[in-house]
Amino acid sequence: MALDTPSLPSRAAEIAAEADRREIRSRWLLSSPALFIILFAATGPLLIVLIFSFLTPGDYGGIVWKPSSHAWFQVLFQKDIFDDTTTFADAHLSILWRSVKLSFLTTILALIFGFPTAYFIATRAEKSRDIWLFLITIPFWTNLLIRTFAVQEVIRNEGIINTVLIKLGIISNPIQIMFTDAAILMGMLYVYLPLMVLPLYASMEKLDFRLVEAGYDLYANRFQVLRRVIIPLVKPGIIAGSILVFIPSLGAYVTPRVLGGGKNMMLGNLIELQFGQGRNWPLGAALSITLMAIVMVALMVYVRYASRSEARYG
Amino acid sequence: MASASAEKIHGRAQSGDRAVFAQADVKKQRTINFSIKRQTGFGAIALFCFILLYVPIVTLVVYSFNSGPSIAVWEGFSWRWYIAAWNNAQIVETSTRSFVIATFAAIVSTIAATMAALATTRTKPYRGLNFIYAFINQPLMVPEIVTGIALLIFFAMIKIWTGYTGLAYLIAAHTAFCIPFAYLPIRARLENMDLTLERAAADLYATPWMTFRKVTLPLMWPGIIAGLMLAFVVSLDDVVITELVKSGGQDTLPTYMLGQLRRVVTPEINAISSVFLLISIIIVTLFFFLNRKRT
Helix, strand or coil, rough: CCCCCCCCHHHHHHHHHHHHHHHHHHHHHHHHHHHHHHHHHHHHHHHHHHHCCEEEEEEEEEEEEEECCHHHHHHHEECCCCCCCCEECHHHHHHHHHHHHHHHHHHHHHHHHHHHHHHHCCCCCHHHHHHHHHHHHHHHHHCCHHHHHHHHHHEEEEEEHHHHHHHHEEEEEEEECCCCCHHHHHHHHHHHHHHHHHHHHHHHHHHCCCHHHHHHCCCCHHHHHHHHHHHHHHHHHHHHHHHHHHHHCCCCHHHHHHHCCCCCHHHHHHHHHCCCCCCCCHHHHHHHHHHHHHHHHHHHHHHHHHHHHHHHHC | HHHHCCHCCCCCEEEHHHHHHHHHCHHHHHHHCCCCCCCCCCCHHHHHHHHHHHHHHHHHHHHHCEEECCCCCCCCCCCCCHHHHHHHHHHHHHHHHHHHHHHHHHEEEEEEEHHHHHCCCHHHHCCCHHHHHHHHHHHHHCCHHHHHHHHHHHHHHHHHCCCCCCCCCHHHHHHHHHHHHHHHHHHHHHHHCCCCCHHHHHCCCCCHHHHHHHHHHHHHHHHHHHHHHHHHHHHHHHHHHHHCCCCCCCCCCCHHHHHHHHCCCCCCHHHHHHHHHHHHHHHHHHHHHHHHCCC
């Protein structure tokens, strides 16, 4: 008996540990269908893209199983077929530049328009807030293609903007907006604006207005309160919104295709082209990985900022 | 705004004689009153934004009722283009396909997401919990065009190996990117749920399965419905991944419309878009009220 006593607590611990193990196993089992589907039809294939970017293109699309780093070379450089000189691939670089530039501008404009809008909603009475928020949510859940098409209707040569301007006598001939970078920019701003407003609103809703009041008590004017009190407090929302707008803008495909036409391509369209008429799958794969890498950098910046501001404002 | 922040409004006229003047004239008092929530011009920008968001959508819907063949010149009201769309065999075929895919994808992804949500909530942290969470949300992190070409490559290989070219590829792709959308509301619902009722059931000798069926499941039902609806809308709306994954003759309504936009556009496209818009609004409204009931 005396010998058994010390082993009793350890036996209990063993039973508890066994129960824990069983619990964890059943939890893994429960999540396995979701994990399997995502592995099969989302994450797993991404690895294949990485492998394909190091292979040789087939003559009619597809690939030849021969390792090569030529696709990665083609992302940035091109070889002249006649004299074999290496130059920068201007076409790719200009598309890459357009993607980054337009995504950046979209993010800034969305912030300029979205910040006051979110602030406006957050300062409404509690009951009407839901209605305003609902008005933001409806375009958000409307088909992206339909929204892009709706923008096209407004900015076309025969669209509302030009018709109104001509009737007012401000211009005599319609302004060509369609098939320009400006059209893509307007389209992306329209399509992604709710993605900026929603996270901004989420952090403004929690804003403690006693701090704002304290600012005014200390003789700050409205602009100083905005700059020194409100903006620092809602910074997590600003960063989250900017990321949510920047990332899909960078990978945009539908909006530049519809509003930009064939000439004003963005990265998404260039990638798709390699799997269609371009018939250069490895190059398309390498460009995809490039896009992913830019997105990852943006996400990492976000995680760093988010954790830092969390530590500061807790 | 004045009524909303009544308790936060300050009269700045606090020194003696100014206060007397202010009290004498109530209208003047109101202009001296100071709302701490106000920011100059914000209201105007916000209203401008709301108008901006709705002008294109309203234009689109208005011209769907145009009796003329143009989406620019208004010629009077008619249902002509709705009838034309209804009688267009391609539109009927592609929208049926869209609904079939969305139904399958929404149901499968919601079941998988419900199981995953049960596995990742109401537990002490265990090894792999964060991994599961990140993995489920992964489709949200990758640009659609990248997922699209990844699936294009992968499914092309499977098509060669198996010879099968049916709808299952599209359903699998849609199911995968619908899972995070279905997962989020279900998880939110579970996290806000009261644990005591389940303990009470266990105290009353219910088996784990009975507790789940009679207590847990009814309680989490609104979350599941919300997840199902979100997944359905997300699948119905997808253009990019479908465009890349589809085999010949597997157009869904959005990819069919994308193809049509290159040609001369008639209000028929507006009519289909308006119907789509109506479906989205109905589902989002339902979702909105489901979520509101909880609070």
